[in-house]
Amino acid sequence: MSPKPLRPKALQRKLLRDLWGLRGQLLAIALVVASGVATFLTMRGSLDSLSLAMETFYEEQRFxxxxxxxxxxxxxxxxxxxxxxxxxxxxxxxxxxxxxxxxxxxxxxxxxxxxxxxxxxxxxxxxxxxxxxxxxxxxxxxxxxxxxxxxxxxxxxxxxxxxxxxxxxxxxxxxxxxxxxxxxxxxxxxxxxxxxxxxxxxxxxxxxxxxxxxxxxxxxxxxxxxxxxxxxxxxxxxxxxxxxxxxxxxxxxxxxxxSHWVLLNELDGLRSMAAVLPSTFMAVALFLFAVVIGRMIRGARAEVAVLKAFGYSDVSVGLHYGSLVLTVALLATFGGVVAGGWMESSMVGLYARNFRFPDLHAVLRPALVLQAVCIALSAGLLGAARALMGVMALPPAEAMHEPAPLAYRPTFLERIGLARRLPITWRIILRNVERQPGRSFLGVLGAASGGALLLSGLALQDSIGTVLSLQFDVLQHEDVSVTLGGPRGINAVEELRRLPGVRNVEGYRMVPARIRSGVRSRRVLIEGLPTRSTLRPLVDDHGRALPFEREGLAITETLATALGVAPGDSVQIELLDGRRGTRREVIGQVFPSFVGLGARMPLESLTKWTGDAPSINGAHLVVDEDQRLQLMRTLIQLPLVAGVGSKVDAMRQFNEMSAENMRFMAFFLVMFASILTGGVVYNNARIALAERGREWASMRVLGYERSEISVILLGELWLLTLVSLPISMGLGYLLAWGTLASVGSEMYSLPLVLHPSSYAMSILVVVAASVAAGLLVRRRLDTLHLIEVLKTRA
Incomplete structure (x- = not known):
């Protein structure tokens, strides 16, 4: 009589039972994967949408x-x-x-x-x-x-x-x-x-x-x-x-x-964000898959032995557990695609308000979705690869045996004699942490990664606020800037000073130039200012005033980075104002400026170089606020004035254009980081409960109260969380530095700023996630069926 064929449907039903039994942990992983997919599609989709609109518009209108x-x-x-x-x-x-x-x-x-x-x-x-x-x-x-x-x-x-x-x-x-x-x-x-x-x-x-x-x-x-x-x-x-x-x-x-330069800078920032942020989420997802699937397979040794004894091949068993990983990754990808499509549409809507294209709309290419699916599946399979290879190589006879017990030894505190002063529950907690250093380290690292990502999102918000404050309050003290129709004599300053509502005036001279250092070059406006300028002072990174050197060229940090120069280096300057002079100049100072590229010289030196009589082609004004609008209307009608700008309007427009986009990214970064933190901490708690359920049940039989067991379980979880906090802050600082460096450009740069409130918020979210996860697991501890757990092999 021939043997009955194996039933694939049996493995399918087992797959559904496993998915349901691990639904809490797998949902947490799925949310992390979905967050990574959504972030990837938002950044890359927005990049594709802008690039496609730009290329199509440029080609059709023959740019x-x-x-x-x-x-x-x-x-x-x-x-x-x-x-x-x-x-x-x-x-x-x-x-x-x-x-x-x-x-x-x-x-x-x-x-x-x-x-x-x-x-x-x-x-x-x-x-x-x-x-x-x-x-x-x-x-x-x-x-x-x-x-x-x-x-x-x-x-x-x-x-x-x-x-x-x-x-x-x-x-x-x-x-x-x-x-x-x-x-x-x-x-x-x-x-x-x-x-x-x-x-x-x-x-x-x-x-x-x-x-x-x-x-x-x-x-x-x-x-x-x-x-x-x-x-x-x-x-x-x-x-x-x-x-x-x-x-x-x-x-x-x-x-x-x-116009194209501004657009290129935005595209470069998007491209960098699309590489940095999704990678962080997928790295954490890979870690979670490795821990959860590895724990599940270790706890299912008897099931693996039975499946192989019934004739299922090593490949069939491996595919069964691999299908669990793929199912979670695919479901997470679906959610990530839906969320990413909505987020991309919102982000492109913001861009449509700032970049004027006739046909700018959200484009989510099938190839990009397929790429996101491949990334999510790869993260799942790579994370579970070791566990899957182990289950395929496990002989049935060995699978029937209990796993080798962990090695017990006195903890560090016990060896130095301090543990005697601790309650027995805390001695048990420390032993559990120290006897599995690898798992404890991964638990700490997982919780720290969520807090770090959250801190980097908060840093983005802090930096935007700091730029607005420094650029428009510390670096620019004028209320109104006036552009003249051409070079005018210094007496133009007095003409402007006599206008109603004007309290102070400083003239300046802007000269277009190309600055070269080796093979690098940038086209900038050199600003000639009075050496004792109070409206456009030179300041350092801390907002402290710097003396304006009479010799040498002062350039912004962004320009210094673009040219690869530092104070003391020599650069070649070619004037582009019609006189076309070229000379070499030493970099005298480098000062912070967060918007655009810039260079400064004393007004007297600049006009002497151009060969003109002392002259200006613009002025900065301090005015009475109640007369600002009327004064601007008066200025724009003067024959010598070509343009008028207000600091209030510049702040408003900067906030609407650049800051609004960055705050959009920061909001979702904070939201996804909170999801990641909760997912990691919850999985750590569930793994501890699942791996030591027999131990908890034994303690209950021996007479321990639920509250005492809860102290051990939650104490271990919260101890690892506490250890993760300083690591989280350090990783968060590094991640924030990398994120800000990636979104910065020659158009604007963001200093790394982290307010104490951001550190406090990051710590609060990690602690809250740990408390919430602990309470959820505590409820499951109360529902443990002692007899069933004791009959189950660890």
Whole structure:
């Protein structure tokens, strides 16, 4: 008679029973895995969505590869530029700074008027019309407005707009709203953050713009597309040679164009976060799988022996327990995909408010979801690999035997004689901890990792608040910044000082320059300031004032890092203000600044270098708060003023753009870290209960009260938690440093700041998770069936 075939359904039913029996522990693991998957999909999905929107928009609207601003060049210079090898398409324009008067708005609004070719919408940087149309050729009263600016002021096609051009008010009719690859982010000259309410882009036909600014037959802006990325450096050098005599500010490639540079910095931060944070969650998930599955298999030796005795192969038994791991990982992945999709949609919604694309929406590629599934399954299988290999290699006869008992020996405290002073319950706790150092260490490390991740999320919030305070209260003491239309004599300071509401004025001179150190270079604005400046002082990392050295160049820490230089090093500086001078300068000081790249020189030294008489092209003002708005409206209408910025508006916009995105990430980081902490601590408690259930039952039979046994169980759990706290704080500090370094960029940098309240919050969450897990396990201890437990082998 042939033997009956083995029944796969029996293993399936056993799998369901195992899943139900370990539901609490497996749910905790699943939440950790789901948190990692959700974080991965949120960061990578947002990165994909932004990248796809950028690439599609740039390609469809033909975003240029090379840009150059200059004072004035005749049209015939464009023919010479077109002959440069590598130049594929070329477009010249007239671009001019303007002042805007918007009906219903009392704010001081500056802007930029950009010309369109008379016969078309252009070959490069083509505006993408969202509502209405572009101005018709030959019409002198029509403009198309940047959509973000129009929405900020409630403007519609058909509305009127007044533009102040060369001290004349010119009325225009809005015929449409548009976006442009050049102005995905609109940053006013001299500003560090974009503000769609106070800075607008307008497009009009070339004849209108050229006649308004006396630029007939000339241009002051040129864009080019280049054939092959290898030829860009040669094109840049050739463009500089051609346009140098026309007051060129230096040709730049796309990566240095302001809007694209801001976007690249955001993408780099996202890319770093997508690598750091999910890895932390998956590492903890791997640890939990290793501990829980290993414990379960050790406790199921008899079941393994029976399965193999009934004829199930080693592979079948291994696949059975592997299926448990895969089931948990797949269910967790499903939850993580759902949560990650929602979080990504929310995050992309935040980006859509700051980066202007016509089609920016959440994209969750199937390949990315598949990658998340593979990561989750890999974490589960790698974590359980040792246990699964052990169960496959375990012979049935050996599985029927009891596992070798643990080696008992006096604890360290007993060997030095201090244990005699401790109650018996605490001696038992210390023995249990010391006799299994590996498990105790992993328990401590698991709890510490959750607290560390929580602390890094809180550090992100602390750092954002500190940046706002330092940048706008310590580094910038002015209330209003004024950009002048060009260099003016020092007497312009006195003109501004006489305006109503102005209490103090400091003039400055901004000169565009390229700073080189070896192969590294950055394009920056060198700011010339009075040596005794009180409105823009130099300070160290602690906010203490530094003397402004009369010799040498002072640069920000971010620029020093980008160039790889330190005080005492020499750099080459090329001025790009039309005079095109080059000199070497020693780095005299490095000072903190958390927004953008910057460099400073004494105003006297800078003007001497440029060859000008003492002059300024901007000023910082301290004003009476109750007259600030009226003063800004007065300033923007002055002929010498090209733009006005308010510190209050800059703080608001920085908070809305950068800080809001970071706080979004910090919120979910704190939430997921709390889940991770609870999952680790709960699993530690459940493992202790499961592995020592027979011991607890024996103690109950011997007459120990439930409260005494609870002290032993919970005391061990809480002792490990207590030991984990200092480790958690140290790991949290390191993780916070790594996280802030990954999200920092040349656009903004975050100092590592951890307030005592953050340490307290992190400790509180770990302790609360430990108490809650202990109470849950204590309830299970009360429900132990003594007879059943004593009949079960340990």
């Amino acid at each position: 240029a590869d090379v840009f150059c601003q200059l004072e004035r060049a005749p049209k015939r210079a464009a023919e010479e530029l077109a002959r440069i090898p590598g130049v594929q398409h070329l477009e010249t324009r007239v671009v001019a700074a303007i002042t805007l008067e918007v009906p219903g708005s009392s704010a001081a609004i500056s802007g930029r008027l950009v010309s369109l070719p008379e016969s078309s919408s252009g070959l490069l940087n083509v505006p993408y019309v969202l509502r209405g149309r572009l101005p018709e050729p030959g019409r002198t009263d029509e403009v198309t407005v940047h959509d973000a600016f129009a929405r900020a002021h409630g403007l519609q096609p058909g509305d009127s707009l007044t533009v102040i051009v060369n001290e004349r008010r010119v009325g225009f009719r809005i015929v449409g709203t548009a976006m442009s690859p050049e102005y995905v982010v609109t940053v006013a000259p001299g500003a560090v953050v974009p503000d769609d309410k106070l800075f607008g882009i307008l497009w009009a036909r070339e004849a209108v713009v050229a006649s308004s600014f006396n630029m007939e037959g000339a241009f002051n802006d040129v864009s080019m597309s280049v054939q092959g990325s290898d030829s860009i450096e040669g094109v840049l050098a050739a463009v500089d040679r051609v346009l140098d005599r026309y007051g060129s500010l230096g040709a730049i490639q796309r990566s240095e164009q302001v």
